[in-house]
Structure formats: structure tokens, C-alpha cells
Amino acid sequence: MQKVNTKIVKIDKQNIDEDKIRCASEILKKGGLVAFPTETVYGLGANALDEAAVEKIFEAKGRPQDNPLIVHISHINQIKHLVQSVPEKAYKLMEKFWPGPLTILFNKSENIPYKVTAGLSTVAIRMPNHKIALEIIRNSKIPIAAPSANISGKPSPTYAKHVIEDLNGKIDMIIDGGSTGVGVESTVLDISTEIPVILRPGGVTREDLLTVFEQVTYDAALEGNNKELIPKSPGQKYRHYSPKAEMIVFEGEVNDIIEKIKIMLEQYLYKGMKVGIMATKQTKNHYNYENVIVVGDRENPETIAANLFEALRQFDKIGVDIILAEGISEKGIGKAVMNRMKKASTKRR
Ligand code: TXA
Ligand code: MG
DSSP states (O other): OOOOOOEEEEOOTTSOOHHHHHHHHHHHHTTOOEEEOOSSSOEEEEETTOHHHHHHHHHHHTOOTTOOOEEEOSSGGGGGGTBSOOOHHHHHHHHHHOSSSEEEEEEBOTTSOHHHHTTOSEEEEEOOOOHHHHHHHHHHTSOEEOOBSSOTTSOOOSSHHHHHHHHTTTSSEEEEOOOOSSOSOOEEEEOSSSSOEEEEOOSSOHHHHTTTOSOOEEOGGGSTTOTTSOOSSGGGGSOOSOOSSEEEEEOSOHHHHHHHHHHHHHHHHHTTOOEEEEEETTTGGGOOOSOEEEEEBTTBHHHHHHHHHHHHHHHHHHTOSEEEEEOOOOSTTHHHHHHHHHHHOSEEO
């Protein structure tokens, strides 16, 4: 791939510099790539209606060709051009959760290139809840296809520095708008069946969705250990979010987790390996050891979601050989956190 000169610009989301937004929009309109913050993770944007521009996203990320992209909009009016019809269920969801971390699947119109949907007849759409993202979409007047702005397989970026690590020299512009907030990606929801199905757990929880629908299920391929089932969201097939080190996630009762991690720690240290422990505010003092990263507070799992990807990247920086990670309860946002941890890990205990 040809090396490009990546412009890195800071934008304060409380006081947006419109000149910088215009500059980003011009790049997008000309078919270039711009990374920008959303409320979940940083996205790598291109004009969703321009097949050649979208192709560049796959190239820059090293993304598998069969993994479709999410199209981002800033106003509900934009949707008509992109989909065949808007079902009643979608109206309810958009009213309640947009702008926000919910991605809804629709039957695509012919305006959306198959490159965006990786050949599927459905298109994933969301309206991000972030002033900078919304301003860019509004200003460019185009729908923006944007996956997370990381190299495929690595943890998603929650700070501009993560995007710079992965994509500097590969894309036209990186907008530094600070940390993202939610920290895990949007929920991907299929509403084509009578009971809506969560294909990827994310920022809008099943509990949130149950305020709109009587029933909501998870894609069976996300549950249990049946490897025969193929996830309906292609992105869920791959090992993902992965630090360089091997990672083991420990599930169960918290005191058992601590005991198991201590035993494993001794075993790996004995083998001469450099170990990292991903702990929580409540448990950190149980480990008398240097490479402990506190990912957040068990009582407030939103803090864990917000810090998870940064913690995984920190372990890479320390250069550990193996990460022993405490699992958390799968209630609320915990479901999305555990989904990412399991995907990042090689083993579960
Ligand atoms: O929060 C987010 O969703 C972030 C920000 C940037 O908006 N974006 C993001 O995109 O996480 P990405 O590409 O990293 O993940 C998109 C997920 C993948 O798992 C993909 O397979 C799924 O959405 N997806 C996209 N279109 C789909 C479709 N038509 N049917 C099923 N799954 C789809
Ligand atoms: Mg991603």
C-alpha cells in the first residue's frame, strides 16, 4: 500500500472548529478516508455511496472482504434513500435510541453498493451520539460507512492515539476528539423476525431494548459453545479485539476467580513468563504483583466498558506474554464487555 501523509487534527467537541469539519468533509466527498470519534469507538469513515472509497477502508484495515460495514447518518430523513422500507419496529427504536449506540439492519436500496454490505441484501445503519461525528456527516451531506478505526483483529480504538498507532500513514485524516465514552461498539440488531435478535451486544443493552419490545433474544451463535452455528453478524466469526499476548478469561464467582488467577500466576511465573492481570477496583489488592491493570469498577460496569480496549493495548505496551483477565457479570453492559473479552481471549476458565 502506498504511504500517505495523514493529517492529524484536534477538535474540541465542546467548541467545534467548523473549518476543520469542512476540511474533513472535503476529503470524504473526494473519496478519501477520515477517522473520527463517535460515542462508542473511533470510526474510519468513507463515502458510503462511493464504492472505490469504501474499498480503501478494507485495504487500510486489512479487513476480511466478507465483513460488512455500518452506515452512519446524522438525520432520519437520510434513511429513505438507503433502504427499501422502514418497518414500524425501526421507528420505535430510532425514536428511543438515536442518536446512540444502536445499529439497525434494513433491506438495502440499490443506492448502497454491495461493497458496503459485503454482498448482503441488508444494510446496517446507525446515528452516532457524538457532536463531531454528527457535524461531519451533516456537513458532507453524505452517509458515511465506518467500521472501528483499528487494524482488523486488534482492540477497537477509544482514543485518537490508538488510531494513530494503527493507521497513521494509511489514511488521509485522523480527528482527535478525546476519549470516546461508551468504549464498546454499538449493539447490532436484526428486526426482520417477529422477536428482534441481537447479533452483537453493545452500548444499548438487552434490558434497554426490553423497554420497547416484550421479547429480545441473542443470536444463538453468540451463546454457549456450539462452534457449528454461524453468527449472523459476520464480524462475530473472527478472533477479535486481540492484544498480542495470549489471554485467558476467568468466569464465575469473584472469589473463585481471584483464587484461580493466583494459582495460574504462580504457574506462569515459574515457567519464566511475563504475566499481566486484568483486575477491578474491588479485587486489585488481592494480587501482590506488579503488572496488574485495573480496568474499572465491578459496581459500575460502564467504567469497565469504557477502559477495556485501552487496558488491552496497555498490556501490549508492557509486553506481557499472557493476560489473566477477571470476567464480570453479564448483566447490562456486562454482556458486551464479556463478548469482547471472550473474543479477545484464546481460552476461558
Ligand atoms: O459502535 C460502532 O458500531 C462502531 C462505530 C465506529 O460506529 N463501528 C463498528 O463497526 O463497530 P465494525 O465494522 O467494527 O463492526 C460492524 C459490525 C460487524 O460485526 C459486522 O459484521 C456487523 O456490524 N454488520 C454490518 N452490517 C451487517 C449486516 N448487514 N448484517 C449483519 N451484520 C452486519
Ligand atoms: Mg470493529
